[in-house]
Amino acid sequence: MSIVVRQLEGHSWSFWSCWRPRKGYEVGGDFCYLFAGKKSVIAAVVDVLGHGEEAYKSARELLKTLQNQEENELEVLFKSLEGEASRNRGCALFLASFSPFAIRYIMVGNMKGWLLKESCKVDLLFSQPGVVGGRKMTPTIRETGLAGVEGLIVCSDGIRRGFVPTSCSATLNQGEERLALYILEKYGIPEDDASVLIGRRRK
Known part of the structure; x- marks a missing residue:
């Protein structure tokens, strides 16, 4: 069981992500994706249904879809991912664009996410029910300004419900890559x- 770690910086943000397959498997259906575009950073956390080689094959096709659509808006990216998932296996999804001024995101299915704010406040990110690639859906695109925001954490349902960030500054000051791992x-x-994405604003 191997752990994959990725890091990226852009548009006043820094990101760290890591993911791994189920115990006893070489590959799986979870992955994180990061791309610094001209206007924003695009980030995705994907959890394909199932485990093992078949889930990995579907995840690989979804990754190719993201790589081929890098400069598109969230709506276009989601539609492309939904089409690809409908031909293979469905997935839970966090898909977002990060600029110096705002976060726009879509979250579907069993994903969990939190905004880490000043004064040790934590706000929950909202998810809509369903499976991307299952019954066709209209994604809810949410936008949040960055006043008071220090960072965020997103994880798939391979992370136990017992994990809840409790303090923004104390949490991030552990070192972001170390914290993700x-x-x-x-x-x-x-x-x-299981997969984890951590983002931190660079003011």
Whole structure:
């Protein structure tokens, strides 16, 4: 069981992500994606249904779809991902654009996310029910300004419900890559694929 780690900076943001397959498997259906475009950073956390080689094949096709659509708006990206998922396996999804001024995001299915704010406040990101690639859906695109926002954490349902960030500054000051790996290793469910994305604003 191998852990993949990625990092990216752009548009006043820094990101760290890591993911791994289910225990006993070489590959799985979870992955994170980061791309610094001209206007924003595009980030995705994808959790394909199931485990193992078949889930990995579907995840690989979804990754190709993201790579081929990098400069498009969220609506276009979502539609492309939905089409690809409908031909393979469906997925839970966090898809977002990060600029110096705002976050726009779509979150579908069993994803969990939090905004980490000043004064040790934590706001929950909202998800809509469903499976991308299942019954056709109209995605809810949410936008949040960045006043008081220090960062965010998003994870798939391979991370136990017991994980809830409690303090923005204290949480991020552990070191973001170290924190992402800590969440994955301490709270990851061995019987499931798992993924974690951490973003931090650079003021």
